[in-house]
């Protein structure tokens with residue numbers, strides 16, 4: 001027992017206080033940095049790669065512009081869809097939709113969460129589709145308005161394998 005009473009004599013008070021200060025700082029940094037580290041690795045908060053696509057154009061051509069889009073598996077993307085034509089169009093890509101994790105679709109004042117198969121865009125409409133591709137492959141895209149895909153309103157959506165291991 002006497003050894004414990006003697007300790008303050010061997011360790012000066014300032015060293016004792018320094019010890020607790022360092023321990024306290026370590027605790028603050030450990031607890032404080034954990035949520036930051038988690039946010040950095042959380043894919044749902046990753047800054048999205050923006051990709052733009054037009055459904056039709058101002059001359060009412062029946063095509064997607066561009067008609068080939070590329071995405072990278074494991075990276076968060078924001079697909080900005082617009083319809084600058086006077087016709088309604090669809091962005092239909094069922095196999096593609098099954099190979100991604102849809103986070104949300106934002107259009108106007110509405111945000112839709114969950115799985116999306118296709119989107120209908122009325123003239124002058126815009127929508128943002130946020131998703132993370134999970135399976136690489138080449139997927140077909142078409143507009144499901146009767147006659148549009150036959151007239152050439154089709155496209156290719158490519159999901160490439162992750163470039164760097166995560």
Ligand SMILES: [Cu+2]
Nearest residue numbers: 089143145148
């Ligand atoms: Cu169309």
